[in-house]
Amino acid sequence: MNIEQIKSExxxxxxxxxxxxxxxxxxxxxxxxxxxxxRVTAIRRSNRAYLVWMLLxxxxxxxxxxxxxxxFTYSWQFIPYWILVAGVLLTTASLIQSLKNLGAEINKVDxxxxxxxxxxxxxxxxxxxxxxxxxxxxxxxxxxxSFLPKKLQHKSLAQSLLETTIGVxxxxxxxLVAFKAGAFKRRKQAAFENDLxxxxxxxxxxxxxxx
Amino acid sequence: xxxxxxxxxxxxxxxxxxxxxxxxxxxxxxxxxxQEVVLQLWKSFPSFRNESSKSTWIYKVTLNTAIxxxxxxxxxxxxxxxxxxxxxxxxxxxxPDNAESLTSxxxxxxxxxxxEKAIVMLYLDEKTYQQMSEIIGxxxxxxGVRINRVKKKLSNLIKTx
Numbered sequence: 001m002n003i004e005q006i007k008s009e010x011x012x013x014x015x016x017x018x019x020x021x022x023x024x025x026x027x028x029x030x031x032x033x034x035x036x037x038x039r040v041t042a043i044r045r046s047n048r049a050y051l052v053w054m055l056l057x058x059x060x061x062x063x064x065x066x067x068x069x070x071x072f073t074y075s076w077q078f079i080p081y082w083i084l085v086a087g088v089l090l091t092t093a094s095l096i097q098s099l100k101n102l103g104a105e106i107n108k109v110d111x112x113x114x115x116x117x118x119x120x121x122x123x124x125x126x127x128x129x130x131x132x133x134x135x136x137x138x139x140x141x142x143x144x145x146s147f148l149p150k151k152l153q154h155k156s157l158a159q160s161l162l163e164t165t166i167g168v169x170x171x172x173x174x175x176l177v178a179f180k181a182g183a184f185k186r187r188k189q190a191a192f193e194n195d196l197x198x199x200x201x202x203x204x205x206x207x208x209x210x211x
Numbered sequence: 212x213x214x215x216x217x218x219x220x221x222x223x224x225x226x227x228x229x230x231x232x233x234x235x236x237x238x239x240x241x242x243x244x245x246q247e248v249v250l251q252l253w254k255s256f257p258s259f260r261n262e263s264s265k266s267t268w269i270y271k272v273t274l275n276t277a278i279x280x281x282x283x284x285x286x287x288x289x290x291x292x293x294x295x296x297x298x299x300x301x302x303x304x305x306x307p308d309n310a311e312s313l314t315s316x317x318x319x320x321x322x323x324x325x326x327e328k329a330i331v332m333l334y335l336d337e338k339t340y341q342q343m344s345e346i347i348g349x350x351x352x353x354x355g356v357r358i359n360r361v362k363k364k365l366s367n368l369i370k371t372x
Binding site: 001002003005006007009010011012013014017018020022023025027028029031032109110111112113114115204205 | 213216217220221224225228229245246249250253271274275278279298301312313315316324325326329335336345346347348349362365366369
């Protein structure tokens with residue numbers, strides 16, 4: 001089949017699609033009305049819920065920092081909470097970016113720019129996710145250490161250090177058990193692998209456009 | 212505005228069907244993509260200012276939606292229960308009474324990458340280099356080279372069937 005034959009097949013195919021029955025108003029309007037069932041809307045909805053949750057966590061962390069409910073004496077004791085704030089802020093920024101990307105530009109830009117923007121957003125999301133894990137892990141561990149000065153006020157150095165070490169060990173064990181149990185790992189890893197596969201696919205498409 | 216929009220979707224329905232058929236391989240995905248395209252078009256319909264032709268705008272939205280991660284990002288969460296649940300995107304090229312040539316053309320196009328599919332569709336739809344450049348975002352100067360490469364690949368693929 002040469003190109004002329006391909007063109008003729010294609011135009012026949014086109015003509016048959018053109019001749020299909022017109023869509024009635026009910027179908028089109030119900031597509032628009034039922035937009036809450038759309039996949040993109042579902043992603044948006046879950047991102048929004050997560051965003052609200054992150055803002056609540058942020059408010060709680062700020063309440064801890066400003067209200068000082070644990071009677072911290074030194075400003076360094078707040079470091080773990082600031083680390084957690086940084087983690088939550090990163091996630092919040094990532095969610096806002098993701099909400100912005102979902103459909104915001106799809107109607108305005110050409111395919112090439114769209115792919116480039118999507119790749120950029122994916123790469124940023126992946127970087128933020130890895131930072132989030134580091135921040136939450138270190139924030140969790142340091143939180144235990146932040147109670148050391150208070151212990152020192154009432155207990156001996158040896159006992160305070162022992163209790164803090166036990167606290168750190170328990171925290172590490174909890175992280176380890178959670179990781180080994182797979183509850184955290186499975187979800188995160190699957191999401192991470194999907195993201196990576198998606199990113200590689202998008203990169204391949206973008207390269208495809210360049211050459 | 213709703214009436215104008217419905218007319219527009221109907222006028223360009225063949226174009227949207229074509230993209231759905233090119234990029235999705237089962238009826239449910241095709242219907243999903245069709246709905247997504249209609250939603251995207253509806254969203255940007257009020258801001259469409261005729262800076263480009265209507266067909267260029269529709270090609271852009273439809274291709275961006277089809278190639279973007281939207282169709283893969285999440286599994287379908289809910290089953291369509293709306294009145295369009297029975298709606299199906301016509302997939303003429305897979306009908307059993309088709310000429311063998313159309314079937315092999317479809318099989319060959321399926322072997323192309325997503326971007327190549329877009330290029331071949333625009334070429335076969337006889338879009339100008341200017342329009343193709345606007346839709347895909349590659350310089351006009353390289354459109355010819357890309358078309359020749361895809362045409363050659365498509366011809367070779369067809370020969371193997």
